[in-house]
Amino acid sequence: MATRPHMAKLDDVTKFAEGLSDDFLMCRTWAHAWDPRTSAVQRANGRIHWTVECSTCGTIRTRVMTPSGGIVGNRYSYPEGYQSGGIGRIGQRGLAAIRMESLKRIGGA
Numbered sequence: 067m068a069t070r071p072h073m074a075k076l077d078d079v080t081k082f083a084e085g086l087s088d089d090f091l092m093c094r095t096w097a098h099a100w101d102p103r104t105s106a107v108q109r110a111n112g113r114i115h116w117t118v119e120c121s122t123c124g125t126i127r128t129r130v131m132t133p134s135g136g137i138v139g140n141r142y143s144y145p146e147g148y149q150s151g152g153i154g155r156i157g158q159r160g161l162a163a164i165r166m167e168s169l170k171r172i173g174g175a
């Protein structure tokens with residue numbers, strides 16, 4: 067039986083969101099803006115590795131594909147400070163707290 071991931075406490079997520087840069091908060095709120103101008107392709111071990119970078123926060127995404135374009139998986143490389151530092155998985159209430167921090171910064175909350 068699979069174990070449930072450790073969920074982050076709402077207070078911890080709120081503190082985390084308050085400490086994020088505006089760019090990191092934007093990506094946490096709206097998702098990444100993948101820039102096609104940063105696109106790079108490499109072939110290794112019978113796989114295609116297609117990489118793009120987020121123009122907002124600098125996260126790098128590598129999509130690994132089969133030679134026919136089937137998706138094997140995705141890997142992400144995050145800039146320092148983007149990840150939540152082991153507070154646990156951020157659930158729906160935590161994601162709402164992140165959105166509210168975004169609104170607060172633009173004067174909408």
